[in-house]
Amino acid sequence: MIFKVFYQDSALEVPVREKTKVLYVEAESxxxxxxxxxxxxxxxxxxxxxxxxxxxxxxxxxxxxxxxNV
Known part of the structure; x- marks a missing residue:
């Protein structure tokens, strides 16, 4: 399955919508x-x-x- 992941580069920073990035990952769940x-x-x-x-x-x-390569 293919998943679309919305993320921020660092878990230590407060999420800001304008800095949200997208990554596509193939995984089971x-x-x-x-x-x-x-x-x-x-x-x-x-x-x-x-x-x-x-x-x-x-x-x-x-x-x-x-x-x-994840």
Missing amino acids: ERDVRTKLSPFNYNIEFIQELAGAHLEYEKQNENFKVTE
């Missing part, structure tokens, strides 16, 4: 996503599973790239 990203110390705001038409829509985005 939301828990698996959190496990894979834990070494990076991101402040994860939201994790969304992508499937069907929503996944196809996201693939059209020029920034769509599934992170491989």
